[in-house]
Amino acid sequence: MTDAADAEWTVARHLADKPDFAIALYHRFIEMVEAVGPFTYAVSKSTITLKGKRRGFAGAHPVQSGLRGYFDLQRVVSDARISSSAPFSNRLFVHYFRIESADQLDHRFAEWLREAYAVGNGAHIR
Template sequence: MDRGAEGGRAEHSPEELFHGHPEGLAVYGAVERAIHAIGDAAVAVTKSQIAFRRRRGFAFVWRPGQYVQSDVPAVLSIALPYEIASVRFKAVAHPSRRVWMHHLELSAPDQVDDEVCEWLREAYELADP
């Protein structure tokens, strides 16, 4: 996967984003492996998130503790052009006419299971139609 700088910003690493939070880094690693098993995607790491992109972003991993009081090590946000109904999502937002953002709190790498991998596959395929 290509780890390029995003929009000219200084490049960061997943280790920097999850510094002091090994559980979050482990969750990120599981997401990265799942996406790599699907296909190639660019990876952009900023000070607030790790974005996986094809023609457009389709998956984002971030640490909620940066913004609010939270014990959750990582959140995986999956962008799709439609809403998926699942009790596993902490929240689903509709930030634009064509995007539904599905936010999944992950506490451990093994939570990146077959169901999550299928959602990632859908998002991956639709990110470069």
């Protein structure tokens, strides 16, 4: 049986009681994705997932030390912000990231989000 409180996860609930700088990082992350194109939210207890026309492509949630999340790419990238990456399918790799300061949400990170957004719209099945 599902507890009613578990069924009511919202963006606001994820932001509650988090440090201001972590909330600011989350909002900057969302702005970066909004600059790429429209998406929908799927909010669960573990994360705030961003979905394209075909599938979820990224997700994030603020934590005490900053922002944690993931994005799906058709290739593996290596960077200090990426804590781990693993095959999700034959054509996709999930990348888990840790962001602790606004300067880490740079042009390179924006490019990864553009690539992930394309995955959310089906680029990996073409």
